[in-house]
Ligand SMILES: NC(=O)C1=CN([C@@H]2O[C@H](COP(=O)(O)OP(=O)(O)OC[C@H]3O[C@@H](n4cnc5c(N)ncnc54)[C@H](O)[C@@H]3O)[C@@H](O)[C@H]2O)C=CC1
């Protein structure tokens with residue numbers, strides 16, 4: 001059911017000139033993106049790895065498992081047949097969690113271009129890999145983009161207003177993505193800063209874990225504002241060292257996503273942080289049905305920090321709480337007691 005304040009959903013109009021897209025991964029976010037494009041009349045093939053999941057979505061015309069209640073428009077075609085999904089796709093949106101992504105892509109037919117909707121990072125063979133790099137390695141396709149921003153899937157699927165940024169070094173691809181997903185409830189900007197957009201989306205999950213810890217410990221709004229601000233500074237410092245542009249992190253995929261994720265009760269990363277300080281175990285969080293990407297991103301960043309000596313104090317504190325069982329209040333005093341310096 002539509003939220004009373006939802007913007008007018010566009011009437012499904014057939015646009016035969018628009019080629020289909022494939023969405024790989026029928027979780028909450030893949031499904032929300034599929035809804036956005038298909039509600040504009042663009043044929044969307046939503047690929048699920050499990051045949052029974054695809055079949056259930058075909059019969060129920062919704063994704064009961066990951067996004068219940070959002071009914072599928074006629075142009076949304078759930079399928080477990082990757083050949084069918086990718087046959088005529090102008091591009092494939094990748095919405096599979098970072099773990100298992102490489103193996104998943106290696107087993108599928110190729111698309112002419114890929115758009116990462118994944119907010120994660122991998123560390124392998126002493127290298128930190130952004131998701132577009134993992135996609136490139138797995139598919140050998142060079143036309144790559146990322147779509148990122150403050151986009152909680154449940155809100156996007158209810159056609160509540162939201163905005164995102166489509167990043168690609170190929171301006172035509174960024175515009176293609178912009179055109180496919182733009183609509184009355186979803187405004188898409190473009191940028192060429194693929195590195196910045198991917199890093200902003202991935203690293204904010206670590207700060208969201210910390211924000212959840214602040215909530216769980218009842219440390220207050222001043223503490224959370226300080227964490228978000230200093231967390232953003234940490235993201236910017238790291239991002240610039242990786243070749244990103246500072247301005248990108250002040251945009252939707254940096255500050256914007258941090259605000260949404262660090263505050264929203266819908267964010268799985270924020271609530272994972274809250275649950276951890278209230279005694280939930282890492283095993284429990286990993287066993288949950290829905291992915292908590294920050295848990296893996298913080299591990300990858302820690303490995304990178306160990307290998308290179310990057311300066312990531314908040315990230316390291318989160319790592320120690322999540323993986324070493326450190327006391328979050330001790331980690332906080334360690335952060336508060338760091339050497340005094342100018343802002
Ligand atoms: N949920 C959200 O609000 C948003 C999520 N994202 C990002 O999108 C990505 C996907 O997230 P969600 O759709 O929310 O996750 P989800 O947990 O709702 O669904 C994950 C989907 O991937 C499948 N899957 C799980 N492990 C797999 C594997 N090893 N190989 C192939 N498929 C696998 C699951 O069956 C499920 O269909 C994540 O990187 C997340 O950070 C980005 C923006 C918003």
Ligand SMILES: O=C(CO)COP(=O)(O)O
Nearest residue numbers: 149150151152267268269
């Ligand atoms: O990336 C998101 C919102 O932009 C979703 O955050 P969670 O994965 O924490 O739910």
